[in-house]
Amino acid sequence: MHWIDRVAKTLLKQSKTHVIASGISVSGHIHIGHCNDVFIADGVRRALEELGGEGEAFWYADDFDPMRRIPWPLNEGELAERYKQYLGVPYIDIPSPDPKYKNFVDYFARPFIESLDDFGVDVKVYSGAEIYRSGEMAGPIRIALEKADKIRAILNRYRSKSLPEDWLPYDALCERCGKLATTRSYSWHDNYVSYRCEESDYVDGCGYEGEADFTKGQGKLTWRVEWPARWKLLGVTCEPFGKDHAVVGGSYDTGKLIAKQVFGYKAPYPVPYEWVSLKGMQMSSSKGVVFTLPQWLEIAEPELLRYFIFRSKPMKAKDFDPGLALLDLYDEYDLMEQVYFGMVEVGARKKEQFRRIYQISQLHETPKRPVQRVPFRFAAVLSQVMRDEKQTIKVLTSRGMLTDPSEFDIKLALRRLSCAQNWVPKHAPERLRFKVAETLPAEAARRLTQKQKQGLTQLAADISSRDFTPVELHNHIYQLAQKIGLKVPELFKAIYLVLLGRESGPRAGSFISVLDKEFVISRLKEVTS
């Protein structure tokens, strides 16, 4: 059984309806590693509904947290200087570097939120700042302040250095300097928390002393208390979260105790997950080691990211490599699809596994009929020579990659080709890239021997006199070389030289047959003219 179904089943034993939370601090670009959060939350919701339960999933932007580090690309050049003043300030109060966006949060979060739909993720979106400012959080805050001693005792169980006696679980927003990271709260009455703006480990405060109205969003609960407060407020019953929170004595452990003992609420069912690395490097929004959802859509279909996330268990580390390894991801996905439709036989257990992962990888409904796919490896070659859609479809049809294609099949094929077209220049290794020379490469032509020229001329004549399939053409090149007494590799070299300006290239037979016939003939003839 797939783990997502096991989670759903466990939840259903407790109750029929569930609220699944996900969320992330908007501390920079939101990357595919962060997607585990929403994708799993939404996945659990779907599994729950399939099993007859009801679920709602949401994504919560932690946009009221203070900025601890200036994220890439704002940490470069003069921007860095400009953004330094916002250290310790809540993300929501920081301006956008680009006027097209409302603010810092909009700048980083919007591309992510707008992409979710493309990946079939259906979640309600919350803003932490809005929830605080609307006063919705006032109830839990009051409880937390009243039971500050209890909370302090719980936290102290996991701390080596105890929290001060007058500690309060509340971070006030400094009325004068706008920082949230620098204040220390020491007492409260009615709706107000008294604070002093002192310092944090990364930025100095302004020394101001004041009172914050906690019913108006003039501050927030400290993370370890905020999390359980949120569970209570939104009725969260399940939540996926990164392994950093899952550690013993970490925020889930304390959150669980606080939920129970302070808010009288049962902590949600946890689904801890591992992080995603990028080419072996830890993804980091502050350093700019990121790969985002919009970037994904440029080079791969959304189903592939879902597959990437759901194919292995949540606590298994995943590494994404947009280079050569992407080809394998494509192939694996296609294979899984073929197994699903019974076009490829595998063992019963594997088949069941593939079946479920394939379903989960779909944005919505699972296709009823087999989907016609262009292998991505081939798409990578074709994308470099295709001229227009009509010719492209013709090539694909003649190769048997599309058979009597529906409009849907054609759409998918073209989408994959467009992914390949984006992928090749950005991520493919050099040896997979080539460019058909616009005009006969003069330097290359000069290097040709008489025999080679003769071979090319003859080839031009043969191509114009009859039609070859790719394989026939490839074989024909061999025969031709032998017939005129030329070493086989010499003829291949000649072909690549006049077409690409280099000595090697994609398999000649198939390569030539995707090119425009008249173009090839005239180019081959050109060497002797």
Added chain:
RNA sequence: GGGCCCGUAGCGCAGUCUGGCUAGCGCACCGGCCUUUUAAGCCGGGUGUCGAGGGUUCGAAUCCCUCCGGGCCCGCCA
């Protein structure tokens, strides 16, 4: 100090939750074939102490314990 993940063929991995067909897959490699294969040829081949040791069991890559090696996370920020 604590937690998690990984260790299976030359390389990359699946299989471990739920013990059971002869331990699989991709790439690489080797051999053969089509009078020929430069980046979609075809056919055949597994090259393995499943990190080590112990235990449970009729039966262990799979469950339990100990240890070794590698990686990540947390250590009072979130």
